[in-house]
Amino acid sequence: MLNNPLYIKSDRETLIPAHCNFGKYMLDCLHKYSDEIALVNSETNKSITYKEFTQYAVDLSYGLHKLGVRRGDVVALGSEIRYEFLPTMLAVVMTGATFTSLAYDEGQVPLLQKLNQIKPNYFIHTDLFWQRYGKVIKPLDFIETWISLDDSADTGIPVSTLMETSVDVNLFEPIEVDGKTDVAVAQYTSGTTGTSKVVLSNHINCILMSEKPGLMKDTFKIMSCNAIWTSSYECFFTITFLLFGRMIVYHPEPTYETNLNDLLKYQVNFAVYEPSFLTLLSKQEYVEANKCLLVLFSAGSALRQEVINKLKDRYPKLQLLQGYGMTEGHPLTFEKPDFVENRLGSVGKPCHYTTIKIIDRSSRRVLGPNQQGEIWFRGPVLMKGYSHTDDKMLDSEGFFNTGDLGYYDDDHFLFIVNRAKDSIVYDSCEVGVVELENLLLRHGGVREACVVGAPDAVYGDLPAAFVVAAPGAAPAPDQLRAYVDNLVAPHMQLRGGVRFLDALPKNKRGKILRESLKNLLIDELMTDGIEQRGIGCTDGVATKTRNSQSG
The missing domain is CATH 3.30.300.30 (ANL, C-terminal domain)
Known part of the structure; x- marks a missing residue:
């Protein structure tokens, strides 16, 4: 296949482990750390170490396998924001099954829509989640087994009974999988422009979404992010931090005020927040910035130029970085810390062998630098597919339409302008x-x-x-x-x-x-x-x- 000179792409090599197993990849990385703190709940100040994290995941994975969870099964987790979320995700993935998650504030109608699409046969839930949705989800006949994360025997198998065996982490081996065909994680599009879709990501997708080459530095020790782990971007950004053994500060009910408090209280070096936080920060008079804070990374949607300008003026030493992606595949691009060629307002250059093209909305021809059109991409981060849909996703060259409008400059930095539907x-x-x-x-x-x-x-x-x-x-x-x-x-x-x-x-x-x-x-x-x-x-x-x- 000939390369089109109007396409922009990453030429950075991305190494994927030969086993192509997301669960094994995570476990091998996390097991290198022991007594270091992995997660801190800033509301309660309670923490979990990497040793506790991996032990929990391995014990639960072993128990789920004994229960009968296998490749091809779908295990759902319905929960508020709790530290058990990520170890449970790892536990499920290591059984070879597919992990999916539903938020406590999901709402009955969206919850049922999602469950009827993905049809999990195992469901792990917290007491709070059951109190809110139990009557709605209990009649669903495709859910065969209920598991209580809070050990409430009247609503399911107590999770503690599945974790009675303390497994030697050094001897534990995740179930072998086919990294290209087996679905590791099922997540959901935001639904901001229509009905939410189920996005199926295979093990290779998940490994690549967890890696962000060039983003991490040794000076970044303490991280903070909105722990909306039912969201793909927040989930995999947190996993990226975990893979590097960092301490991650989160709040179970994040707000602008709690985010600010976390930055100061925990001396955060690197924070990932939505544009709404940065917008409010730019509108506020000078905040006594944490001297340890080195990077603010904006994730979720493009940051407005006006906001960038105000923050740059107010906090000249703080690095403002952006990235670009979607539930169907990310990161597609991102800016790197201390990269002197970063462009103000850009979301960076393509990564992970991602190829991007810009298409004219009327003529459908491929556009060159500084010409605005639809953004299409292809590459190994692109999802395996949507669940239960025969919609044609790709064009004849294997490109996926992001639904966003933008352009790239002469040096291949991408700029997001708007959503096509907006x-x-x-x-x-x-x-x-x-x-x-x-x-x-x-x-x-x-x-x-x-x-x-x-x-x-x-x-x-x-x-x-x-x-x-x-x-x-x-x-x-x-x-x-x-x-x-x-x-x-x-x-x-x-x-x-x-x-x-x-x-x-x-x-x-x-x-x-x-x-x-x-x-x-x-x-x-x-x-x-x-x-x-x-x-x-x-x-x-x-x-x-x-x-x-x-x-």
Whole structure:
């Protein structure tokens, strides 16, 4: 196959162990560390060492195998954020079965949708999870065996009975697997742009998602991240830290305030947080930064340029890094610490033999440097597939469409512009959503902002802004609209109006649920029952407005 000179790719060699077994790979790495602390719950200050972590995983894996768990089985874990999550994941993977996890705050409808897709035959649960969902999930006939993580015999087999044998970690061998075909982990897309899908990752996928060559340095000793381990990115970032024997600080109910406290209390060197945290940090007056903090890594979605600029000005010695990926495969790109060629606003260069191409949305031709289009990728981090779907995933060359829009520069640094599904087209002109949001964030009265398209029968989409006011500020909707409209081209003006909310709807990873905001606009149109060209908002209540610029 000939290489297309317009494709960008990594030429860095990635070594995969010959056994291609994710469980064995993890165990071999973790077993090198002993009494060092692996995980610290910052709320309780309780910790678990690497020795305790591996012993727990091996004992449980042995017990699950004795129970009958085998290759081809699916073992689900329903739990709040607890230290047992990651050792349990390792235990299941070492049996050769597939591990999947459901969050305590999942919600009944999404929970049932996911379970009916993946159909686990074993289910491990905590008491809290059972109290919330037991009546809903107990009738599911495909779940054959229930296991209680809290030893509640009336809701399943007590996990302690499976761990009665203390296994010699040095003699334990994970079950052999086929690294390409056996599914190690089943995870779920965020569902921010539609129904959540089950993503099946084989053992090779998981090994590569755990490796991030060039990211770790000896000076990074204490790490912090949002422990939303049901999310692929947070889960595998935490595993990356574990593979290097680092101490990881987590909070079971992370907030902006708890994250700040963790950075200071534990003298964190390297923190991985969602863009929402960095956005709020940039809007706050100077925070007495932890002198030990060397790197803030933004994960989940692209960080706004305005946020980057503010943080760089406020904390010039702090390295702000970004990466790019999705549940279906990650990391695709990331920036490396102390890499002098890093580009401000970029998400880095391709890694893990990943190849990326940019496709024009209209002509479908491959684009070159500094030309914006759809981002497609192929490579060994790409998932095995989706569960229970025959949807065509790949093009004729094996590339997967990320659904994101972006471009790369002359030196092959990738820049993310927007989600294709989130794009707004007014009167055949594409609207720069990110540019509008950056303008709003520059306004002193704005804490957070999101721009979506209000449906219009004549012009397609009317750019509409949802805004959270900064503390103590109360800018008027018309004032904000005039501020933006005076700075942009006519097709970029906020003809859909400005609305104030107490908070933007987000998923548990902090990603804004744009679809929910679009639905609010549609509900307004249906409620009013007439065609509207502009919708304003005063004191939080949507009202019809006449707009001389509409159309």
